[in-house]
Every structure is written in structure tokens, then in C-alpha cells.
Amino acid sequence: MKHIVAQLVTDALAGLPELAEAAADLSIEGTVERTRDASHGDFATNIAMRLAKPARKNPREIAASIVATLSDSADVDKVNIAGPGFINFHLSLTAFHAELEAILQQGEQYGRQARKNRPKILLEFVSANPTGPLHVGHGRGASFGATVGNLLEAVGYPVHREYYVNDAGRQMDILGMSVWLRMLEKDGVAVGFPQGGYRGNYIRDIATTINTDGVTSVSTEAVISGLPADAPEGDREAYVEALIGKARTLLGEAGFDHVRQQSLELIREDIEDDLAEFGVTFDTWYSEQSLTKTNRIDDALEVLRKRGMLYEKDGATWFPATEFGDEKDRVVIRANGIKTYFASDIAYHFDKRERGALPRRQKDANVHALG
Numbered sequence: 001m002k003h004i005v006a007q008l009v010t011d012a013l014a015g016l017p018e019l020a021e022a023a024a025d026l027s028i029e030g031t032v033e034r035t036r037d038a039s040h041g042d043f044a045t046n047i048a049m050r051l052a053k054p055a056r057k058n059p060r061e062i063a064a065s066i067v068a069t070l071s072d073s074a075d076v077d078k079v080n081i082a083g084p085g086f087i088n089f090h091l092s093l094t095a096f097h098a099e100l101e102a103i104l105q106q107g108e109q110y111g112r113q114a115r116k117n118r119p120k121i122l123l124e125f126v127s128a129n130p131t132g133p134l135h136v137g138h139g140r141g142a143s144f145g146a147t148v149g150n151l152l153e154a155v156g157y158p159v160h161r162e163y164y165v166n167d168a169g170r171q172m173d174i175l176g177m178s179v180w181l182r183m184l185e186k187d188g189v190a191v192g193f194p195q196g197g198y199r200g201n202y203i204r205d206i207a208t209t210i211n212t213d214g215v216t217s218v219s220t221e222a223v224i225s226g227l228p229a230d231a232p233e234g235d236r237e238a239y240v241e242a243l244i245g246k247a248r249t250l251l252g253e254a255g256f257d258h259v260r261q262q263s264l265e266l267i268r269e270d271i272e273d274d275l276a277e278f279g280v281t282f283d284t285w286y287s288e289q290s291l292t293k294t295n296r297i298d299d300a301l302e303v304l305r306k307r308g309m310l311y312e313k314d315g316a317t318w319f320p321a322t323e324f325g326d327e328k329d330r331v332v333i334r335a336n337g338i339k340t341y342f343a344s345d346i347a348y349h350f351d352k353r354e355r356g357a358l359p360r361r362q363k364d365a366n367v368h369a370l371g
Contacts, residue, residue: 006031041091120357125146130165176263178197202270215259226242227243300347319346
């Protein structure tokens with residue numbers, strides 16, 4: 001119903017050439033809001049205050065001119081000026097009845113705008129790490145993101161919903177190691193479970209469910225031999241790394257990857273099911289691993305390198321993030337040759353840009369440098 005007031009004001013300004021010129025670049029509908037106090041009417045516009053400076057007139061004088069020029073309308077019962085120059089509109093029952101009729105006729109399409117071709121919007125949300133079940137905090141992000149997507153679609157924008165699956169790196173190694181230890185435990189191989197591992201009961205469920213093809217049997221001695229102490233006596237992180245190393249050695253890379261990937265997929269499926277029950281669905285589940293498999297990280301870094309946006313220091317490769325307002329420069333390739341999460345983030349932005357989801361005016365530091 002806001003449009004009723006906006007149109008009346010627009011028509012009034014058309015009869016006031018001096019004010020119309022001052023309002024040329026102004027969104028009239030953007031000046032109209034619901035009143036906070038119903039006694040002041042249904043809608044109010046601050047157009048008079050917005051035009052005071054460009055028109056060089058007193059806002060109440062501007063408001064009076066607009067009100068005097070308003071056309072008679074069956075949709076409006078009363079108009080009055082309040083405060084420094086607000087124009088308050090009291091709508092009629094005729095206007096409300098017409099709106100109710102429109103709601104009944106249009107049904108689910110009520111309030112929706114015509115579909116636009118652009119900008120293409122890629123909406124990425126939730127993206128919780130696939131190392132365990134979702135919790136209430138993730139649900140909050142899911143409901144917020146889904147609502148934003150629904151609102152954008154309602155006003156006509158093409159929306160593509162994407163879940164970025166953080167399925168690469170050390171956290172996946174810890175997941176695979178944790179499941180492997182529970183598999184050993186199930187088979188009677190007792191090993192001290194690391195404090196830095198994933199300890200939820202869901203890990204035991206996965207260990208029971210997982211396909212054991214390609215997973216060799218090992219002895220307790222083979223696993224615990226040479227392990228450092230866990231916290232509090234030892235180093236928690238060193239113990240985790242040692243167990244990951246044991247898993248890689250005793251299972252082989254293929255066997256360890258078998259456990260890790262099945263664990264990841266079971267959790268991802270559980271996340272997808274939970275979100276679907278919550279009414280949240282995605283068009284794409286984008287795997288971080290795919291950035292490596294498709295060489296997108298190398299492609300993105302090569303673009304930065306050609307543009308002089310990378311430098312070498314202490315054996316590592318750095319991105320000069322401070323040039324874009326960051327507090328410090330960021331490593332993209334460590335001295336040991338391993339690419340960082342920051343490099344993956346750059347590649348993901350790069351890939352979104354290649355898919356046409358980011359406009360050239362995007363100010364994100366990573367994308368700007370790639371731009």
C-alpha cells in the first residue's frame with residue numbers, strides 16, 4: 001500500500017516543477033514509511049525534509065505545497081503535516097479492501113515483483129564444517145540465509161543457493177583419524193583417544209556404519225608404538241598429528257582417504273537431511289576439495305602472480321592484503337609448499353566470479369585483486 005502514497009506524492013511533485021527538479025534523483029517510495037504511532041496515520045513521508053536543502057526552502061513550506069497539490073483520492077481519508085515537515089497519510093477502508101482483494105486474487109504471488117535477469121545472486125550460507133552434526137547456532141544461520149534468499153527471489157532476483165563444504169585440510173584428517181580409532185576400538189584395539197579428536201557419539205555411529213573394504217586390520221602395538229604423550233602431560237597437537245601419521249602409514253593413503261571420505265559424506269548427508277527437514281535446501285553443494293582437483297587454486301594464484309599481487313618471503317608466498325585494508329599480509333603457500341585456507345578462499349571467490357556471480361565493483365580484497 002506504500003505505493004499509493006508514493007504515487008500521490010509523485011503526481012503532486014509533477015505539478016511543482018521547482019520541487020520536481022530537486023527530487024529528480026530521489027526515490028519517492030524510499031521516503032515513505034509506516035508510521036510508528038497509528039494515531040499519526042498509516043504512512044508518512046519525509047520528502048519535504050529531503051528536499052529542503054536542494055530546493056533551499058523551509059521543509060514545512062515544502063510540505064504545505066505538496067499537500068495543497070495532492071489529487072483527491074478515494075484511497076486517502078486524511079492528510080496532515082506534523083513536526084518539522086512530515087506528511088502523514090490516513091488511508092481509507094476502500095484502500096484496505098482493495099488490498100485484501102488483491103491478496104485473495106494473487107495468492108502466493110502477492111507482493112512478488114517481476115523476475116529480473118540480473119544481477120545474478122549467488123547466496124552462500126550455513127557452510128558449517130562437515131565434522132559433526134549441526135547445532136542450534138547453525139540453524140539460526142540457516143533460517144536467516146534462507147529468508148534472505150526468499151526475499152531476494154520475491155523481488156525478482158535470480159538466486160542460486162550454495163553450501164560451501166569445507167572438506168579439505170587438517171580438520172578432515174582429524175575426522176578420518178577419529179573414526180579410524182573408533183573402528184579399532186570396536187575391533188578390540190585399545191588406543192588412548194586424543195583430546196584433540198572428535199569425541200561425539202556420532203563418531204562411533206559412523207565407525208559402525210562405514211564400509212570397511214580397503215581398511216586393513218592392525219594391532220594395538222603397531223598403533224601405539226612411538227606415539228608421544230597426549231595432554232596434559234604431553235603436547236595435544238603433536239599427539240593428534242602422530243595419530244594421523246599412523247593412520248596414513250598403517251592404512252596407506254588410499255585406505256585413510258577411504259575412511260575420511262566416507263565419514264565426510266555420511267556427515268554431509270546428515271546435514272543435508274537436517275536442513276531439508278528445516279525447509280532449507282541448496283542448489284549446489286560446493287566441495288572445497290574440488291578447488292584442488294580442478295586446479296582452481298593454481299589458476300587463481302597464477303592470475304595474482306601475473307598482476308604482481310604475490311611476493312616471496314621466508315620461503316613462503318604471500319598476498320599483500322594490507323594494500324586492501326587488512327591488518328597484515330596473508331600467506332597463500334607455506335614454505336613447505338602447502339597451500340593455505342586463505343588461498344582456497346581466494347580461489348573460491350575467483351570461481352564465483354568466473355561463474356558470473358560477482359560484479360566488477362565488488363570490493364572484496366581477494367576479488368578486487370583478481371578483477
